[in-house]
Structures are given as structure tokens and as C-alpha cells.
Amino acid sequence: MRAASAAHADWRLAYGLAAGVGVVALAALVTAPVAALLGDSRFAVPSALHGLSGFLLLIVSTVAAYLALRLYAGRLRAYEDLQALSLLAAFLALVTVLFGNLVYIYYRAPEGPRAYFLETEPDLHRVFFVFKQFAGLCGFTLAVVGAYGVRQGGPRIVERPAERQVAAALLWLSWGFLVIAFGLGAAITRIRGV
């Protein structure tokens, strides 16, 4: 019975996280002046969702990176949690990329931040934004491959040093790129918001 359940991801932790975030988001929506919070840009909602999914991704992938550390050392007990969280991180990375594409439409519009950066400080676009884009797509790609590695290895991956170490390294690399993308995104938004 245990072996059968171990073959499938244990989603209880993810459900708990989602429920907690949902309650907080609902409380914020009900009590906060949302229009004042988001601003009047028509890209305000996709921009807020891009940031929100990126923030959730940061939390989920950080927990997954911690579990990956235990996987690397061969001391992972919560295989199902790592499987569920790595899959959730890959999904959240996809959602963040999709909303990021929507926000990018406004970013490169004639009155958008890109035009402002190219006029005032071109390196902000050429270095920070270009690298943020690449880091975000890199983080998503590696999140998918990391989740695949954990799932493909199965619960007995812990007994296979090379595979468990590589799967853990993929999750760390993904986490690192996502942190870079999130940090650069936050910095760019602070300079010129959408």
C-alpha cells in the first residue's frame, strides 16, 4: 500500500499551501482598495499576476531546493513532497512566463519602460532586462527538467547517487535562475513600473 502510494505525488502540502495563499488573497481582495493598489494601467492585472505567481514560485522553489539538498545528501524522507513541490514549481514558472509575455507587450510599447530605459539608461534594458528574460526562461526550463528527473527516478532515486545528485543540482540551478529573474524584475519595476 505504501509502495503504491509512493508512486504518486502527495499533493497535501501543495493543497495546504494553495489554501493558505487563497485565504490571504481573498482577505486582501475583500479589504484592500484593489484599484488603488494596482493602478489604472490596462496591464496592471497581468503585471500583478506576474509578480504574484513569481512570488509564489520563489516560495515553492525555495522549499523544493531545501528538499533537494536532502536528496543530494541521500537523506530525503519526503520524496512525495519533493515530487509535488517540484511539479508545482514548474507549473508556477510556466504561469509566470505566460503572464510575463503579456507584461512584455506593455514593456516594449512606445510609451512603455523599454523606450524610457533606452532613452535614459540603455544598459538597464540591454543588460538587466535581457538577462532577466533569459534567466526566467532558463529557470522554467530547468524547473521542468528537475521535476522530470525527480519523477522519473521514483522513490528509489535516493539509492542512486549520480541520479539523485544531478536531479538536486538541476533544482538548485533552477532556483538560482528564478531568484535572479525575480530580483532583477523587482529592481526594474521599482525603477519604472508597468
Add this chain to the structure above:
Amino acid sequence: MTVPDPPAPRAASTGPLVAAFLAAAIALLVLAGTHVAARMSPAVNRWVYEVGDATVPYAEHLGPFAGKEVLWLATWAASWAFLHAAFRRRRPRVRRWFLVFLVLLASSLALVGSGFPGFMGAQGP
């Protein structure tokens, strides 16, 4: 009558894992290479834009980035399928191929960084 021991379970193939991370690295290298080529050549930039325009709705708002994403995803899917088919029954050395993956990833980072002013001799306009 003695009951023979059950056969030892066969070691799982490492091929699918190697195929997955190599395909990811190849796709990221293509993404970075497309970015550099499009920046250096207006003709390539135009072609990348047209790839996006032909495949992504509202791609005109995204510019050449839509084409870069399409090429990245297409390369990822194609190389993953090809490498998975080639490696799935094999047991390649995971650590050795992971080094190849790291080299490819570092190369794609260097390609993206080649456009940064002051990096690898690049000059800002």
C-alpha cells in the same frame, strides 16, 4: 523442493534523465544563439520576427521575442524527443553528461552576456 530466488531487479535506465537535461541545455543554447544572431544581423532579426509572427497570436506586440520563444520551445521539444528515443534503453554516465550540460549552459550564458557593455570586449552603442 527449493524455490529459486526472484531475479534481481534490473537497474533503471539513466538515459531519459540524460536526454532531458541535454535537451534543455541545447534549447537554451539555441535561445541565446538566436538572441545574439538577431542582435548582430538585421536579416536574422527579421526572420526571427517572421517566425514568431507566423506562429504566435499578437506576435507583433512581442517583436522578435515571440520568434525566439518559438525556436526555443521547438528545439526543446524536438531535441528531447530525439535524445529520449536515442538514450531510453541505455545507461549513459549521468555525471559525465551533466558536465556536458554545464558546458552548454555556461556557453549560453556567455552568449547572452556577450552583448553586455564591457563584457568579453563588447562595446555598448
